[in-house]
Amino acid sequence: MSRVWAIVRKDMLEIFRARGTYFYVPGMLLMSAFFFFSYFGLTRALRQQGASPALVLDASRAFLNSLGYLLPVLYSLFACNLTSAGLVFEKQKRSLESLLATPVSVRRVWVGKSMGAALSGVIIGLAMSIFAYCIIAFGEVYPRIHTAIAPSALAFLSGLVLVPVTVFLVSMLVSYIQLVATNPRMGNLVYGLTLLVVWGVLFFASYYLPLVGVSIDYYPLIFVGLILLLGAGCYLCSRGLTKEKVVLSSKG
């Protein structure tokens, strides 16, 4: 396990030292601005309609709970992009071959590379979630309703456990493709498709399920389903992964 952590540490060090990371994060922040616009738009509309503070608090809590699922996913999927780009770069520089020639098994390399990127993404995702929580709690709820607000236990669990695990498994699948594919665009394709599927499922859940009377707290179940599916995919991939496959796909 210490060798896996060595890979994780090195990759995170590289990610946080790369200038690109600091261009990417503000970009993602701008993309998520719609979330705050929606929130402040809703609370303003509620106040203008003379809604009670309790109703505004409920609306704020609903936003905060969805934050536990949506923002970490948005930011953490950044990790898949990192995994994909990082492995392509390592293949081009042929440092991956050097790594494989050390006493580290190819599965450990796979896990280490995925975990390094996933953890970086999760750290950024969680930092942004805390930032968003502060905006909701101290920009709206506390000044206007004079009360504290916290996400539900399920949202908390999802944000801290289910979303990171999902992101890690997506990273695993993307890095598997990048490890064995000769065409680096394959990883990007898988990343793009995964992003579409995850967002598709979440949008379906957020728009369709409430119409049929299902609460948003069913999100954790969706993540558990995704985790099982992705886990099975990773298990199947791991069976055919060899150093020879990786080395032979590294031409050029």
Next chain:
Amino acid sequence: MTAAISFEGVSKHLSGRQVLKDVDFAVESGDIFGCLGPNGAGKTTTIRIILGLLKASAGTAQVLGSDPGEDRIRNKVGFLLEVDGLYDNLSAQDNLAYYGRLYGVRDVAGRIAAVLQGAGLADRALDKVSTYSKGMRQRLALARTILHEPEVLILDEPTAGLDPGGQLDVRRMLLELSRTEGKTIFLSSHNLDEMQRLCNRIVLIHGGEIKLYGDLKQLARGSGRRGAVIETSTPIPAEVLAELLQATGAAVESQARTLVTLSGGADFEVPRAVDFLVRRGVPIEQVTKQQDSLEDLYLRIEAEARAAGEAPQAEPVAAEEERPLEPVAAEAKGPHDV
């Protein structure tokens, strides 16, 4: 004694093509062993099998008596591949710390300090590798190779792209490792002069097959072409020279006033020729022994292979760069001569 590296009937098929054909060789402990061959000959595949990155399709490849794919064995092997594999965004210290952790080095900080000192990079330890020159990168890569104190070193083109001073530094480092620490070194290079200076034994691969293998001195001696350049104070009398040629079976390759170049077959012995001249009262100033250089052997074998229609093909995954042969000294040199 178990060989440090042994190949017994090793064959390798890649993309439906046989890249190595029944290859047999052994690298003994303490050898500086050279692996030669044109691009696409199978050298990179050989190195990848030794490093456990590829598996032999047939035959047995062993490193230190075991399967090279075992973690335990890879822990005893250091390598420097054609591309150094260093991370540009990290400092020299971070690069070494990373590999130190991968190899499970106990006193990582102490070892890093020691190898950086040895490589002359101690004062640049915290600088990003992207700011290093090619020579500094190569020295850092060599430092990384020996960080975990391996028994066997696998080096692919360790002096490629270096200026003469840098090449000399690397050669000195390798000889130091061989002489003082008894490391076994497997060296692949296109630089024949360097191979001749460093290696005591070689294998020449062409078209996936071994064309030449053994002790470099013996190979040169047994290659058929031997001779001597004899400088005398006064010209050798014609009758004495004729007797000498008859007695030794040699022929005159060139002759100036007091300088005669003799060439003979495998039986030609320089001491016998010198003894003959001394007995006849010829005052000898200087004698230079001549025999095939590694370059001569290499070019002859390549020409023979070409004549036999064995053109080397690109290895499917070798991605080796085309690099012209560097010029080598005409005079044959002994191994282990920086």
